[in-house]
Structures are given as C-alpha cells and as structure tokens.
Amino acid sequence: MRLAGAHAHVATIRVGCTPKSRCGTANPGIRAAVSAAFRQSRAVKGRRVDPAWRVTRHPSPHRHVLARAASPDVEGQNASDTGSAPASVDEDANDESPSIEIPERPKHFTTVDEFLPADGLGGANALRNVFDTHHDDPQRTHEHRFVWDYWHVPDQYTLLRTPAADYFPEKDFAALESSLQTYASQTLGCAGITPVWLSVYVEGMRQELHADVPHGPWAFVLSLTNLGEGNFSGGETLMLKPETLDYFRHFDSDSVVERGNLVELIEPKFNRLTVFDPRVPHGVQVVEGTRDPKKGRLVLHGWFNDPAPCVFGALEKSETRKKETLEILEQNILPPLFATLGELPRARGTVVVQVTIEPDGTMSDTKWSADSLVPFPSEFEPVETRDAILIEIAAAFRENLNLFPVCDGESTLTVPFMFD
Numbered sequence: 001m002r003l004a005g006a007h008a009h010v011a012t013i014r015v016g017c018t019p020k021s022r023c024g025t026a027n028p029g030i031r032a033a034v035s036a037a038f039r040q041s042r043a044v045k046g047r048r049v050d051p052a053w054r055v056t057r058h059p060s061p062h063r064h065v066l067a068r069a070a071s072p073d074v075e076g077q078n079a080s081d082t083g084s085a086p087a088s089v090d091e092d093a094n095d096e097s098p099s100i101e102i103p104e105r106p107k108h109f110t111t112v113d114e115f116l117p118a119d120g121l122g123g124a125n126a127l128r129n130v131f132d133t134h135h136d137d138p139q140r141t142h143e144h145r146f147v148w149d150y151w152h153v154p155d156q157y158t159l160l161r162t163p164a165a166d167y168f169p170e171k172d173f174a175a176l177e178s179s180l181q182t183y184a185s186q187t188l189g190c191a192g193i194t195p196v197w198l199s200v201y202v203e204g205m206r207q208e209l210h211a212d213v214p215h216g217p218w219a220f221v222l223s224l225t226n227l228g229e230g231n232f233s234g235g236e237t238l239m240l241k242p243e244t245l246d247y248f249r250h251f252d253s254d255s256v257v258e259r260g261n262l263v264e265l266i267e268p269k270f271n272r273l274t275v276f277d278p279r280v281p282h283g284v285q286v287v288e289g290t291r292d293p294k295k296g297r298l299v300l301h302g303w304f305n306d307p308a309p310c311v312f313g314a315l316e317k318s319e320t321r322k323k324e325t326l327e328i329l330e331q332n333i334l335p336p337l338f339a340t341l342g343e344l345p346r347a348r349g350t351v352v353v354q355v356t357i358e359p360d361g362t363m364s365d366t367k368w369s370a371d372s373l374v375p376f377p378s379e380f381e382p383v384e385t386r387d388a389i390l391i392e393i394a395a396a397f398r399e400n401l402n403l404f405p406v407c408d409g410e411s412t413l414t415v416p417f418m419f420d
Helices: 019-023 028-034 124-134 170-188 319-341 382-398
Strands: 053-057 063-068 099-103 109-112 149-153 157-163 190-193 197-201 206-210 218-223 237-240 263-266 273-276 282-284 297-307 310-313 347-357 363-371 411-419
Touching: 099 363, 099 382, 109 263, 124 170, 124 297, 170 190, 170 218, 170 297, 170 310, 170 347, 170 363, 170 411, 237 273, 310 319, 319 382, 319 411, 347 382, 363 382
Parallel strands: none
Antiparallel strands: 053 063, 063 099, 109 273, 149 157, 157 197, 157 206, 190 297, 197 297, 206 282, 218 273, 218 297, 237 263, 237 282, 310 411, 347 363, 347 411
C-alpha cells in the first residue's frame, strides 16, 4: 500500500503488512474492521473507534452516509460489547453534526465542460485559433506545418502529435498549464503534470485499447475539437466499463449484451476536460469522414502525477500556517491512519479527500473529490472493503476537528491516498 503523505518523502511511504493481514485471512481484527461498514463500530489492534459514527444508506442507491449519531448514549460503547449493531441513524432527523457520503463504487472518469475560459490567454478559443491560423491555407508553407510526428504503431496507435509547449505561444501555454495544474492540485491532490501533447486525428486514425499505468494516477484529455455537423464520425474516448472488467460477476444469461453495455464513449466536445483512471483499458474510436486537420479530432492530453497534500484558501496565503497545517497532517493524523489502513484487506487505486477548514481551525466538511479504489478479491465483498477504507480515512479527520491553525478565512486541504 502506498499512501500520499504530507511531504515528498512521505508520498511514497509503504505501510507494512504481512501477506496474511493484507488478504484479511489471519487477524481477527481485520474481519471486525471490514464488517464495520455494516456493524457501525469496531476495534482494530486495541484502538477503539467511536461508534457514534454510523453508516446509513443514502437515498441514492449507490451511496452511503457517514453521520454522527444524535443520541449520546452510545458514546464509548462498542457493538461487540452488546452483541448487536447499534440502530442506524435516522436520515431525516434534524442532526446538525457533519456527515459524509461514502461512494459505494469507484468513479473511473469524470468530465468538466467549459473547463478553460473561452477567451484570453490560454483560453479555449485562443488555443483553437492558433491551430486554425497555422492551417488557414494548405498551400502556405511555414515552420508550424512541419512539427507533426506521424505516430503509427501497427494495430495500436495512429495519429499526428506534437509537444504542446512548443506549438502554442509561450504565454498561452503557460496559462493553459496553470489551469490544468490548479485543477490537478485542488481536485486530485497531484502536484505535477507530464509534458502536454497536442494530437490530431483524421480519416482512419485511432487508438486501440491500452492502459497507461506508469505515467501517473490520472490521465486527462482536453478537447479543442470543432464538432461541426458532418465534420467526422467517431473520435470518442472509449473506456471499458467496470462491469466488463468483472464480466461474469454481473453476467445475466437473459440479457442482450451490446457495445453500450461494455464500454463508455466520451464525446470530444469542445473545451471538455476528461479525467480518467489510466489503469482502465481505453482507446479512441476510429475517426471517419475527413482528411482535413481543421475538421478532425484535436485534443490536448497528458497525465497528472506527483500526488501530495495541497492547501488552498486563507491558510495558503501564510507560509507559516500552511507549513503548520501540513505538519499537523503528517504528525498527528496520518501515522495512526496508516497503521489502521495497513490492517485492512488490500486494494488498489487512488482516493482523494477534501477537508474544509473554517477560520477558527475546525473542520466543517469532508468530501471525496476523486476515487478509483478497487479492492483485491478476498473473502469480503468489495463494497465492504471500500466502506472500511473510506470510513477510516473520514474518521481520521473527524476525530481531529480542532487541530488546524486559526486563520482569517476558509481553507481547503486536499489529501490523496494511493494504494497499490
């Protein structure tokens, strides 16, 4: 397991687990911890976890809610002491205490439409206009016509590509890169970005299914494509659905299975950012209908990497308070959390939690801004393992509500956890 910590030297820490404890077969505390999502309280290695944190079903069938119980009578009481689980929380009760939704399933991709500002430096229209200007006259020869690499790997990749940093004016590219980096750090907890490529697809070009595991925990595609009527067909980003990757678990012999049941197709809409889990096999549908680069699929793409906690808002403005916030995270919150997570069954993927810090230093909210966590096969149901992991992460912050520095405004702490 690899958990992104407070600083670079913590970002690649590996939590020590015996093979048996990783698989959840030997340590009886593991079984108690994994079933905690449904028993609502547990003890791991003598550490008593507040049973007033309860898991209840959210109105959406795909979510759980973690909420503090309204009654103080269960404080300090373990479900194993009573032989039964405490009653679940009434979701309609007037409980003003914090709550958090626990996603039942990972979300392997997300889209952000109108990602860039329309105009100005690094705006979507400005970047597109650079490309159009370079291709305004097919008979005009200039240096920007000779920068394209025709990348062809038989039965795998066929496209035109060029480094975006060299293609766009320096100020436009700097603004583009800043927009991408801000999103990466605030939403994904990634401090780095790989070199950005600009690619064009015309008639017959495509990418067959593949995975990009080594480059970073998240891949991105930012479309500058003009989807004018009749320009081309195809060109969608294609991703296998989780049900396809675990096909027979969901197999129904009475259902017809067609492409829409097996893959996700994400249209390259102009100024749409698509961020996805690069471990999932993905590709690009073949483009058909045009040989004109101006009418083809035009996208920027790369990977977000270097996961590390990031601080934004009022605390970010003071280097002293920012440093203190990260030290509290590293010294007070992460070590016991790492130890607990190391006792749970194994999983792979990335989970990113965003913590809202009020001016008085208290935490008022937590939410999952990204989640690609997939449990390893084990004796437990995947949802049980996911719930146990996510609950422990949430509880680690809930149990440290008053640790953060006082400041003159609201702040956000984004913390990525990487499991492998």
